[in-house]
Amino acid sequence: MTMMPSAHVDTFTRDHLPPAETWPALEFTLPELHYPERLNAATVLIDDAVETFGADRPALRTPDGAVWTYGQLQKRSNQVAQVLAEDLGVVPGNRVLLRGPNNPWTVAAWLGVLKAGAVVVTTMPMLRSSEVSTLIQLTQPVVAISDHRFLDELAVAAGDDLTVLTYGGHDGDDLAARCQAKSGEFTAVDTAADDVALLGPTSGTTGVPKVTMHFHRDILANADTFARYILEPTADDVFAGSPPLAFTFGLGGLVVFPLRFGASSLLTEKAGPVELAENAAAAGATILFTAPTAYRAILKENRGDLLRSLRVGVSAGEHLSKETWEAVHEATGLRLVNGIGATEMLHVFISAAGDEIRPGTTGRAVPGFRATILDEEGNELGPGNIGRLAVIGPTGCRYLDDPRQANYVVGGWNVTGDTFSMDEDGYFTYQARSDNMIVSSGYNIGAPEVEAAIDQHPDVVENAVIGRPDPDRGSIVCAFVVLREGVIGDAVKRKEIQDFVKQTIAPYKYPRDVRFVTGLPRNPSGKLQHFKLRDGLLNEDPTNKTQQLTTAGQSQA
Incomplete structure (x- = not known):
């Protein structure tokens, strides 16, 4: 396949893409998915948003009532890009590791890395030094940006070979302090739509983690499929949720989706299910992302009232049973939007909303995607059979220099590792992980x-x-x-x-x-x-x- 000329000076990510013959099929069936050849996702998400929705519109909220406007987020992300390029010598294609909880500076850093033409390596802030060390070896970042409260384990992993920049503390060399010395004027690097923007390690498996590779266009594609057609967000929506921003479910639901549509996002660093619901209700949240476990916990504490003002409740990350769906609906009137996604695909690709929801099923292929059931030999099975879930769409699995690419991509299909059945209407019902x-x-x-x-x-x-x-x-x-x-x-x-x-x-x-x-x-x-x-x-x-x-x-x- 032919790729567009890259803006990357450091060619590490393109050099370590899997062989073209092992890629999944990619399809761009919606008009929204026809992106220009030159595309920087951060430019679209913040610069274009400021022009479209206004600099004074709220972008990021925190439970203490603080608000960052779109204009403030734009300036701070530009300042981060300036610090990276001017002070630290980061060049397009370099990797920058992020380690922090869900707060505004994490978002500004994420956008700033993309603006500088670098590649974000997202990591969970609670990873131990040995786990971080493995990711450093795999992705070879030149800089790590960390919330100061999560520095200790990172410092051990980084050693003397990796520049570490903290934020949120009182050090005069803190990222925020450095940013204050910058103008906030920065022209984003003119990256290609298929330049790698994000390296997302897989979660929850044993052994060496697989690192998924996502282009600038991929980041927008999930907003222009699942968010646009299932959530139907407007600029008046307030997003909230529990997943970490280092988790692609959280990155989409709390950063990419709201910024794409001029909405705002409530960022909660750490909260139990009831506290999350309380914070969301106090902030006037209209769209909530969390797992079935959290919805059940809220109901068991008899706090379903906290969910009644939501317009949409999204459930993903684990199986949503029909019983849980019905219990939430009975207690709150909310019709939970179920969905399944994968780190390899970035976000949700099977779901349903409103009157299309059938409790007990996960839903149908989201517009822009198609899905099927495969047997063990890779043959498609008809309705009523149980087999391996497989999907094709505008995003797909590309592992960083990993032979396990051949296990995930079968005949062009992304095979997720889940066992499903499909009915005559194209609704998919979860059975189990394939293992x-x-x-x-x-x-x-x-x-x-x-x-x-x-x-x-x-x-x-x-x-x-x-x-x-x-x-x-x-x-x-x-x-x-x-x-x-x-x-x-x-x-x-x-x-x-x-x-x-x-x-x-x-x-x-x-x-x-x-x-x-x-x-x-x-x-x-x-x-x-x-x-x-x-x-x-x-x-x-x-x-x-x-x-x-x-x-x-x-x-x-």
Whole structure:
């Protein structure tokens, strides 16, 4: 395939794109997706927005009531670009690692890196030094920008070879202080639409992380598909949500989407589900992004009232059960927008909104995408069959110099690692991760279905289900359960939950093994790490050599 002339002086990212023959098919079927050959995503998201919506329009909000206008965000992002190019010698194509929570300076830094023609490496702020070190080795950044509160682990990983710039502290060399000395006038580098803009490490898998590569046009494509056609945002909307900006689900929902449409975003650094809902309600949020776990937690605290002023509630990141959808709707009147995406695709590509929603299904292919079900040989299956979800659209998987590209792209399709079925109307229904199906005595049991049933028990805060090796049944359903405070996890409660599940779903699906725990392992983006639970079972039973458990696959965006 022919790529446009690059603006990158440092050609690292183009040099490490996967071979062209291993790329997925790309389709640009909507008029909005026909971008000019020269395109800088930051120019579109902030400079064009200032011209269209005005410099005084609110852009970023924080729970303490502070507001950055579009004009202020534009100036600060320009100043960041000046610091990078003028003070630190960053040239187009260099990588700049970002490490910070959801706050306005993180957004200004993200935009500033793109304006300078550099490539953003997004990282979760809670990663430990060994994890950051791995990402540094993979992406080879020349500068790291970090919130001062998350410097310690980064400093260990960076050593003496990587320039680290902090923000939010009181150091005279702080990024904010440096920015004050700059004019705020900067002409963004004239990057190509297919210059790499973003390197997004995958989350939640074992081993060396895969690093996804996204072009400037990709950043806009998700706003011009899922956001434009499913959320239908206006400049009066206020976005809010829980996902970190380093997580592509959060980057889209809290930065790209609102800026693309002149709206504003409430940035919350850290908050539990109820506190998030309280902050959102106080800020007048109209669109909320969070996971089903958070919606359930809000309802269990009887605070559904906090969601009633929302125009749209988006649920993604994990399976949204029909029971949870109906409970939210009954308590709040809100019709949750379900969706599935992947870091490889940047954001959501299957969803539905309004009257198109069918509770219990994930939805249909978002305009601009098409999806199907594949068998193990890569053949398309007709409606009514269960198989591997595959998708094609304007974005697609490109791993940074990684042989696992061949596992994700099959015959041009992006194969996400999820098991779905599709009905005659093109609605997709989630079954399980492709590696999260439990086979017990010949029965196929989807762990998410069991998790959804257990979640309905009034004493359960959250749970995770995996298959445990069993010499008689092959595997049995094993549930790790977190109970609400004050409830005792004993044999009586265990049987109560088992009986409850038998009454909720088919009895053969009930968890024969129930273990009460105080918490569940999650990665920095909040996703459950089922593989750690599986590893724990293997470690506790080293004599069991007849069963082999696979680790969990790539998490969703």
